[in-house]
Amino acid sequence: xxxxxxxxxxxxxxxxxxxxxxxxxxxxxxxxxxxxxxxxxxxxxxxxxxxxxxxxxxxxxxxxxxxxxxxxxxxxxxxxxxxxxxxxxxxxxxxxxxx
Numbered sequence: 001x002x003x004x005x006x007x008x009x010x011x012x013x014x015x016x017x018x019x020x021x022x023x024x025x026x027x028x029x030x031x032x033x034x035x036x037x038x039x040x041x042x043x044x045x046x047x048x049x050x051x052x053x054x055x056x057x058x059x060x061x062x063x064x065x066x067x068x069x070x071x072x073x074x075x076x077x078x079x080x081x082x083x084x085x086x087x088x089x090x091x092x093x094x095x096x097x098x099x
Contacts, residue, residue, distance in 0.1 A: 005031075038079060050083040 005027060012023040034052070037044055044052040054077050062073040083091070 041077070046084075048084055048086045050081055050087055053080050053082070054078070055080055 009020060009023045009027050012018060012027060013020050016023070018026070034044060038052060038054055041054045043054075046052075057076055057078055059075040060073050062071050063069070064071055
């Protein structure tokens with residue numbers, strides 16, 4: 001099961017003693033800041049969590065699997081995430097001790 005934005009708002013309410021009304025804009029603003037930073041092509045480093053990086057991919061040749069016809073796949077930007085050692089360790093140990 002995936003965690004939703006509403007669940008994140010509830011967690012902020014519980015952990016930080018904010019009301020739901022106060023927590024929602026905080027969560028929204030954090031996501032907006034992350035999105036704007038990545039749109040600019042800047043890297044996001046969150047200590048103990050990981051790095052979000054936008055990488056550029058060059059155009060390349062591909063093949064349509066149904067027809068076998070060669071096509072050019074256009075260049076684009078892709079988002080990658082590299083987890084920190086702490087996050088990897090926590091995930092592999094079942095979630096104990098993150099941050």
